[in-house]
Amino acid sequence: MDLKAARERIKKLKAEIEHHRYLYHVRDVQEISDGALDSLKHELLELEQQHPQLITPDSPTQRVGGQPLDKFKKVNHSQPILSLEDVFSLEELKGWSEKNQRLVDEDYDYFCELKLDGLTVVLTYENGILVRGATRGDGQIGEEVTQNLKTIEAIPLSLKSGKYNLPKVFEVRGEVVMTKKVFEKVNKEQAQRALPLYANPRNVAAGSIRQLDPKITASRKLACLAFEIITDIGQKTHQEVHQILTDLGFKVEPHSQYCPDLDQVGGYLKKWEAARDKLDYQTDGVVVMINQISLQKRLGHIGKAERWMAAYKFPAEQATTVVEDIKVQVGRIGTLTPVAILKPVRVAGSTVSRATLHNQDEINRLDVRIGDTVIIQKAGDIIPDIVKVLPSMRTGKEKKFQMPQKCPICSAPVVKPEGEVNHYCSNKKCFAVEKENIIHFVSKKAFNIEGLGPKIIEQLINQGLIHNASDLFDLTEGDLQPLDRFAEKSAANLIEAISSSKKIAFSKFIYALGIRHVGEETAIALAQNFGSLDQLRKAGQEDLNNIRDIGRVVAQSIYDYFQNKESQKLLDDLLSAGVKVMKAEVKSGVLAGKTFVLTGSLFSLSRNEAKDRIRRLGGQISESVSGKTDYLIVGEEPGSKYDKAQKLKIKILSEKDFLKLIEG
Ligand SMILES: [Zn+2]
Numbered sequence: 053m054d055l056k057a058a059r060e061r062i063k064k065l066k067a068e069i070e071h072h073r074y075l076y077h078v079r080d081v082q083e084i085s086d087g088a089l090d091s092l093k094h095e096l097l098e099l100e101q102q103h104p105q106l107i108t109p110d111s112p113t114q115r116v117g118g119q120p121l122d123k124f125k126k127v128n129h130s131q132p133i134l135s136l137e138d139v140f141s142l143e144e145l146k147g148w149s150e151k152n153q154r155l156v157d158e159d160y161d162y163f164c165e166l167k168l169d170g171l172t173v174v175l176t177y178e179n180g181i182l183v184r185g186a187t188r189g190d191g192q193i194g195e196e197v198t199q200n201l202k203t204i205e206a207i208p209l210s211l212k213s214g215k216y217n218l219p220k221v222f223e224v225r226g227e228v229v230m231t232k233k234v235f236e237k238v239n240k241e242q243a244q245r246a247l248p249l250y251a252n253p254r255n256v257a258a259g260s261i262r263q264l265d266p267k268i269t270a271s272r273k274l275a276c277l278a279f280e281i282i283t284d285i286g287q288k289t290h291q292e293v294h295q296i297l298t299d300l301g302f303k304v305e306p307h308s309q310y311c312p313d314l315d316q317v318g319g320y321l322k323k324w325e326a327a328r329d330k331l332d333y334q335t336d337g338v339v340v341m342i343n344q345i346s347l348q349k350r351l352g353h354i355g356k357a358e359r360w361m362a363a364y365k366f367p368a369e370q371a372t373t374v375v376e377d378i379k380v381q382v383g384r385i386g387t388l389t390p391v392a393i394l395k396p397v398r399v400a401g402s403t404v405s406r407a408t409l410h411n412q413d414e415i416n417r418l419d420v421r422i423g424d425t426v427i428i429q430k431a432g433d434i435i436p437d438i439v440k441v442l443p444s445m446r447t448g449k450e451k452k453f454q455m456p457q458k459c460p461i462c463s464a465p466v467v468k469p470e471g472e473v474n475h476y477c478s479n480k481k482c483f484a485v486e487k488e489n490i491i492h493f494v495s496k497k498a499f500n501i502e503g504l505g506p507k508i509i510e511q512l513i514n515q516g517l518i519h520n521a522s523d524l525f526d527l528t529e530g531d532l533q534p535l536d537r538f539a540e541k542s543a544a545n546l547i548e549a550i551s552s553s554k555k556i557a558f559s560k561f562i563y564a565l566g567i568r569h570v571g572e573e574t575a576i577a578l579a580q581n582f583g584s585l586d587q588l589r590k591a592g593q594e595d596l597n598n599i600r601d602i603g604r605v606v607a608q609s610i611y612d613y614f615q616n617k618e619s620q621k622l623l624d625d626l627l628s629a630g631v632k633v634m635k636a637e638v639k640s641g642v643l644a645g646k647t648f649v650l651t652g653s654l655f656s657l658s659r660n661e662a663k664d665r666i667r668r669l670g671g672q673i674s675e676s677v678s679g680k681t682d683y684l685i686v687g688e689e690p691g692s693k694y695d696k697a698q699k700l701k702i703k704i705l706s707e708k709d710f711l712k713l714i715e716g
Pocket residue numbers: 382459460461462463464477478479482483
């Protein structure tokens with residue numbers, strides 16, 4: 053993206069993020085999911101990193117949290133509450149650790165805790181008694197909500213100091229959360245009173261803490277899980293902090309874990325990514341931190357983020373991306389389904405490049421246009437779809453989509469029966485032809501893609517994931533995983549098989565195209581005569597007619613194929629999808645220009661071996677004897693070909709003669 057385009061995109065992103073930030077953090081209203089908002093922020097951060105001159109002080113990337121409202125007393129935090137660096141993969145987490153390792157040059161270990169989706173609060177105790185509770189606010193200044201926090205039974209009003217010799221002022225941080233169960237109950241009550249539903253537990257928790265009437269807060273049954281001690285009482289590690297908090301009477305998140313190395317951190321991440329839905333509280337990731345507090349202090353912070361801890365985000369189920377095109381795919385009963393071709397994006401742990409748009413009505417409902425920035429969703433086993441368009445991201449260059457009048461596969465007229473939402477191809481055989489073409493394309497003698505059987509091909513076409521052979525090469529694991537019987541492993545295997553089939557012998561490539569009358573032998577003959585796809589595409593009718601073993605009808609069919617606009621587009625698409633057609637050796641061996649026919653069984657080598665050797669020496673194989681045949685190789689118990697060859701006075705070779713010829 054050039055500077056001008058980047059500036060425009062950044063401007064749009066900032067306005068969009070600011071809009072949602074205000075709703076989410078100040079008004080406690082959520083219009084788009086956290087995953088979608090994160091996705092916008094991530095794009096902004098990346099663009100700003102590419103063009104640092106475009107960073108402004110008011111950019112959302114430079115901000116931590118929201119402004120306090122005026123209705124509560126403001127509180128200056130004794131220490132600013134900083135943010136965390138987000139990481140989205142184990143690789144990024146390793147990068148984070150390596151950066152720190154270079155700065156401290158000392159061994160350390162880790163502490164992991166679930167990142168609860170709640171509201172951070174600061175609790176101040178004097179002489180062991182809770183005197184003040186404040187919200188995070190913008191990290192520097194929060195709001196005093198002591199009365200409300202006191203209603204949360206998990207927060208101790210006085211500390212069980214016991215063995216600890218606490219100073220007069222003692223400060224703790226915690227996360228106020230609502231269980232999923234309570235959240236459901238609250239929303240049920242909202243529904244009964246015909247009030248709007250809350251988007252998630254975090255929103256209700258935040259809203260409840262900022263109630264002016266503590267009775268409402270009390271009714272919400274919030275919890276508070278303490279996670280940090282600000283006051284220095286000699287604690288050495290974060291693990292110890294959790295122990296002290298527990299001893300003093302705080303509730304702490306029970307699944308936290310000490311991890312001696314990154315391998316164990318990785319195990320922890322994996323475990324909770326899978327089990328997150330079973331937790332009482334909503335979590336969107338894991339906070340990974342360096343356990344030793346002395347090192348935490350040495351590392352300090354960079355900008356507004358602590359260096360010594362990182363937030364590993366679980367894969368979001370929503371993300372934003374751009375609709376690059378809308379294609380139409382034809383289903384089994386001729387249904388035309390529009391499919392959005394997306395700028396590839398990571399969502400729910402895999403890359404997604406397509407989303408179904410179902411039908412024209414759905415496109416109209418969403419008002420999705422080519423070029424639009426959209427929110428896509430991929431939850432569990434569901435095929436990704438577009439849930440929302442962000443119209444304020446439009447530049448004016450977006451294009452509306454209309455169903456074509458002619459079928460994109462067979463050019464037959466498209467019809468829309470009255471009262472139905474779907475458009476159909478009027479040609480009843482359309483789907484079958486398309487499917488057969490692809491089955492042929494991936495077969496053993498063609499691209500030989502293992503694991504791609506007719507059932508899967510049918511599903512892929514039905515889901516709109518492919519509509520011709522070149523689409524196979526754009527498939528991602530994320531496209532396959534939602535399909536029936538596709539485990540993570542088999543999806544990865546198939547993508548690997550497709551990818552490794554890209555490099556292909558010229559003759560196999562020709563065969564794969566499924567040109568009428570062009571079988572394996574003809575494909576080999578074409579490859580040996582033209583050597584490269586470029587040459588073959590340029591071949592005139594005469595060039596084709598001159599090839600031995602290719603008759604007029606076949607030559608015409610080949611010529612027509614390469615003149616056809618749709619074939620040309622398919623070839624271009626295949627090449628731009630990364631298919632590498634290897635050049636064939638133009639016939640130059642000792643058997644160049646000679647055509648062989650075999651009959652009977654050979655003694656010292658199999659028929660296929662014999663054919664291979666003839667081809668490698670530049671000769672051609674034909675299945676039947678004709679005037680163009682140069683040699684008939686005769687083995688044991690020859691068939692009728694022998695008689696025909698004698699009639700046509702064709703040179704006959706015994707197995708011994710043949711071996712002499714090829715070895716001579
Ligand atoms: Zn059709």
